[in-house]
Each structure stands twice: as structure tokens, then as C-alpha cells.
Amino acid sequence: MLKKGKVEMQGTHRPFGLTLILAIGALAVGSAWALPGGDDGVVAADKVAKASRGFPSVVMLVPAANVSAPAPAEPAVLNQVNKAFEPGVLLVRVGQTVTFRNGESLLHNVHLFDLANDETVLNVAQPIEGWTTDYVFEQAGAYAVLCDVHPEMEAYIVVVDTPYATVAESDGSFEIMVPPGDYTLEVWSVNDKKRRQEEVHVPAEGLEFR
Numbered sequence: 001m002l003k004k005g006k007v008e009m010q011g012t013h014r015p016f017g018l019t020l021i022l023a024i025g026a027l028a029v030g031s032a033w034a035l036p037g038g039d040d041g042v043v044a045a046d047k048v049a050k051a052s053r054g055f056p057s058v059v060m061l062v063p064a065a066n067v068s069a070p071a072p073a074e075p076a077v078l079n080q081v082n083k084a085f086e087p088g089v090l091l092v093r094v095g096q097t098v099t100f101r102n103g104e105s106l107l108h109n110v111h112l113f114d115l116a117n118d119e120t121v122l123n124v125a126q127p128i129e130g131w132t133t134d135y136v137f138e139q140a141g142a143y144a145v146l147c148d149v150h151p152e153m154e155a156y157i158v159v160v161d162t163p164y165a166t167v168a169e170s171d172g173s174f175e176i177m178v179p180p181g182d183y184t185l186e187v188w189s190v191n192d193k194k195r196r197q198e199e200v201h202v203p204a205e206g207l208e209f210r
């Protein structure tokens with residue numbers, strides 16, 4: 001089934017603003033999102049599959065109970081610079097805008113494939129430096145991002161429907177702050193067709209799965 005998204009395109013010539021650089025920095029370190037409604041969470045930590053070809057795993061804890069946590073208003077940015085996508089793995093929430101940005105004076109494009117069925121969901125040119133294309137994912141899933149101009153360009157977008165998710169370190173370690181409770185732990189890794197999935201209970205003192 002084709003997953004429908006929302007696309008907005010615009011050509012801009014603005015140089016990088018500080019805000020954008022900070023946003024990319026925050027994504028690069030893979031920090032977990034803040035807890036909805038406060039930070040009275042506990043640490044859930046483990047070690048999952050280590051990075052492969054430079055692509056780290058993504059870990060998500062999907063709460064059994066409904067959690068009201070709107071997607072971040074600020075866009076997640078996938079930059080195109082030095083003939084590479086940055087970051088290589090982008091974690092976004094359902095409903096959060098992804099901004100694809102051409103960060104250099106080269107012709108690129110964005111060719112987005114749904115990994116569930118290999119169907120193209122977006123294929124747009126990014127002709128000049130500063131060009132941006134916005135896209136909103138309306139369902140959770142995993143997507144490959146390629147540039148047809150530069151076959152070496154490759155990235156992945158993991159769209160999650162939980163506020164408790166993070167990009168793991170390259171050695172596979174991660175920490176997520178969560179309220180105590182029952183969760184499904186899911187792990188996305190670039191080499192695994194099937195996600196690791198298990199039910200976990202996070203007690204009041206937190207949990208180290210290791």
C-alpha cells in the first residue's frame with residue numbers, strides 16, 4: 001500500500017542559520033525526546049545491533065498505554081552536503097515535518113523508498129544550494145533515501161509513533177528516559193528485514209536490559 005504523505009517544495013538561497021545547525025547537531029547525537037508532561041522518567045538502557053556501514057540502529061519503546069505526546073513542531077532536517085546525506089539515520093515522529101535540504105552547490109535529488117514494499121514515495125530534484133523540500137510522514141515505517149545523481153549517497157529515515165525513541169550509539173548502546181510501565185521494545189537495524197520486537201516492563205527504578 002502506498003503511504004501518502006504531504007510534500008511542500010520551495011527554492012531558497014538563504015545560508016545556514018544557527019538554528020538549523022543546532023537542529024542538525026541535536027539529531028546527530030541521537031538524543032531522546034523529552035518526556036511528555038515532565039521528566040519524571042527512568043532510564044531504560046540496553047545494547048542492540050551496532051552500526052553497519054555507518055548506519056546506527058534505532059530503538060523505540062512503544063507504550064502499552066496511550067500517551068499524549070504531539071510530534072515536535074520543529075522540522076527534522078536531512079542535509080545533502082559533501083555528496084552525502086547528513087545524518088545517515090534520521091529519526092522522526094509521525095506527523096513531524098522532514099526538511100530535505102541541498103546544502104551545497106551541486107545538483108542532487110531525493111528519492112525516497114518505503115522499505116516495506118520498495119515503492120517510491122517521493123522523487124524530487126534539489127537543483128541548487130539552499131533548496132528545500134518538506135515532507136510529512138503520516139505513518140510509522142522505515143524509508144531509504146537515495147540520490148540518483150550520486151549513487152554513493154544513502155540514508156535512512158525511521159518514522160516512529162512513540163515519544164520514547166533514540167538513535168543508538170555506533171556500538172549499539174542506548175538510553176531512553178521513559179515513565180515506568182509496559183512497553184514493546186522495537187529495534188530497527190539497516191541489515192535486518194524484520195525488526196527485533198519484545199515486550200518489556202520498565203519498573204520504577206528503571207531497567208538495564210544488559
Ligand SMILES: [Cu+2]
Nearest residue numbers: 108147149150
Ligand atoms: Cu546527489
